[in-house]
Amino acid sequence: MFVTENLSPLALLSELLCGDLADETSTRRFADLAHNKDLCPGFRKRILRIFSTYQKHRFDVHDVQAQMDKGVDVFVSIDSDDGPVAIGLQIKSDKEIVDWKAGRGKDFISRLRNQYTQALQERRIDQYYLVLFADAVAHRDHLREITTRFADYDRLKIVMPDAAFGFFGMSEIELDVAVTRLLCARDFVLKEAQRAVGRLPPGGLSLAIDLIFRALAGETKMTHEEYSELVVDAAGMEDDADPERLMESMNRLIVEDVGVHDDYRIVPDAIPAVCALYYDQLARHGDPSAARARTSLLLSDPPGAYRLGARRKRGSA
Numbered sequence: 001m002f003v004t005e006n007l008s009p010l011a012l013l014s015e016l017l018c019g020d021l022a023d024e025t026s027t028r029r030f031a032d033l034a035h036n037k038d039l040c041p042g043f044r045k046r047i048l049r050i051f052s053t054y055q056k057h058r059f060d061v062h063d064v065q066a067q068m069d070k071g072v073d074v075f076v077s078i079d080s081d082d083g084p085v086a087i088g089l090q091i092k093s094d095k096e097i098v099d100w101k102a103g104r105g106k107d108f109i110s111r112l113r114n115q116y117t118q119a120l121q122e123r124r125i126d127q128y129y130l131v132l133f134a135d136a137v138a139h140r141d142h143l144r145e146i147t148t149r150f151a152d153y154d155r156l157k158i159v160m161p162d163a164a165f166g167f168f169g170m171s172e173i174e175l176d177v178a179v180t181r182l183l184c185a186r187d188f189v190l191k192e193a194q195r196a197v198g199r200l201p202p203g204g205l206s207l208a209i210d211l212i213f214r215a216l217a218g219e220t221k222m223t224h225e226e227y228s229e230l231v232v233d234a235a236g237m238e239d240d241a242d243p244e245r246l247m248e249s250m251n252r253l254i255v256e257d258v259g260v261h262d263d264y265r266i267v268p269d270a271i272p273a274v275c276a277l278y279y280d281q282l283a284r285h286g287d288p289s290a291a292r293a294r295t296s297l298l299l300s301d302p303p304g305a306y307r308l309g310a311r312r313k314r315g316s317a
Helices: 009-019 024-032 035-051 094-101 108-122 140-149 161-168 172-183 188-197 204-216 224-235 243-253 272-285 288-300
Strands: 020-022 058-063 074-080 083-092 127-132 156-159 221-223 255-257 263-266 312-314
Touching: 009 035, 009 074, 009 083, 009 127, 009 156, 009 161, 009 172, 020 024, 020 161, 024 094, 024 161, 035 074, 035 083, 035 161, 035 172, 083 108, 094 108, 094 140, 108 127, 108 140, 127 140, 127 161, 156 161, 172 288, 188 204, 188 272, 188 288, 204 224, 204 243, 204 263, 204 272, 204 288, 221 224, 224 243, 224 263, 243 255, 272 288
Parallel strands: 020 312, 083 127, 127 156
Antiparallel strands: 058 074, 074 083, 221 263, 255 263
């Protein structure tokens, strides 16, 4: 696949941090995550994975939270074509919000202001993120107070809990796919594959991908019983899916009735762009199961889900 979007590392990180929203009820899980043990190293790991895409740039990501962290928990420095860029993340855990609400952290807001000032003056931060890892429902009023007090601060972006969970909750494969969709949004093969499967009825995408992967693995023939079972299983995954309509769409698209012993034949090259996308992922990652997972995710999200400025909701499961 070709990189078609001229996104800086800062723009890419900003979109991924602020662009993929979880259901607010999911954020109650933040109570189980510790600031030093889970959140800071977890963010460092994810940012390193994102920036590994930019192999021509030199970058460093450090977990620097400590007594003398100068207002930054995770520090990112990038030596890009446009010059050095410094990014700082200040992460606030659910426990810190709970302590503030209970009166055990009366200096919470003033400490946030001091951390912001230190980050800009002492670490020369170009972009500062205040990441709120708190239960968005239980702490709604206090989170609103934070956003109100810091709304006009220069070079500061507040990452709300639903966005923080959307980012932190991504698996490595989901993160890779998010980066790919942003950087390769206008890649011809990707757009053609999305277009080819974009008009399928409910349940059709998962069924078409399943059939294509079967055929590419050498399983090109099915009995009527096997075919019907696959269709029924795919229809059962979505409430409004119709098995008869699903089978009709597959028969028009990639399945042929051979007419011998009730056999059907899968014709994967009827959608060459999907095959090309799969083999591209296979060449890059070398593992058929990983290639299938990445191909499925690249096609499963609606076009534009990871486009700059777009927003989508992640489920609470």
